[in-house]
Amino acid sequence: MGFHLGDDTDQGMSEINLIPLIDIMLVLMIIFLVTATIVNPAVKLNLPKADAAVVPDQPEVVTLSIDAAGxxxxxxxxxxxxxxxxxxxxxxxxxxxxxxxxxxxxxxKYDTLAQVLARANQAGLTDLAFVSEATH
Structure with a gap:
């Protein structure tokens, strides 16, 4: 009684297992990306000083209200x-x-709101906000 594994030819392993190689390459790539962002210093600049205050560009707010009667x-x-x-x-x-x-x-009525929204779209006004009451 003999124990038999595989075929009778003594060929050995003909394939290379690439999974450990891929794992190592991924780890090396992550290490490279992390160190590249840390090692790369920011550009040193000597910026001029200014006394003017920065004025934020706040858009005008228009409140459009539609009551129950339209x-x-x-x-x-x-x-x-x-x-x-x-x-x-x-x-x-x-x-x-x-x-x-x-x-x-x-x-x-939804129709009135839809008409207002259509006119805003035709005018090119795209910054819209719907105002509601907060519930507690």
Whole structure:
């Protein structure tokens, strides 16, 4: 009774196992990337001093409110949809486009809001925020 493993030819192992080699290469690559970011110093510059204060460029905020009856308010002024379109087109022409904060009553018709959003899109005003009340 003999014990037999494989075939009778004495060929030895003909394949190289690449998994340990890949593991070592990945570890070396990670070490290289970490040390390359630490070793690379920032560029040394002698910057000039300035006394002027930095003024942040804050865009104007326009609050558009739509009440339950469908009346539109531009900040505090009551306006029509045509007037909203005119004001949005004028605001879009300014160097810093305003940010629109939309406040809509829970009972307002969606159609009015959709028309206001369509006019904002046509004017090119894309900075929109929906205002809601916080719940506790």
């Amino acid at each position: 009346v539109i308010h531009w900040n505090q002024d009551v306006v029509s949809l045509d007037e909203v379109a005119k004001r949005m087109n004028a605001a879009a022409q300014s160097p810093t486009k305003p940010s629109l904060h939309l406040r809509t009553d829970r009972e307002a």
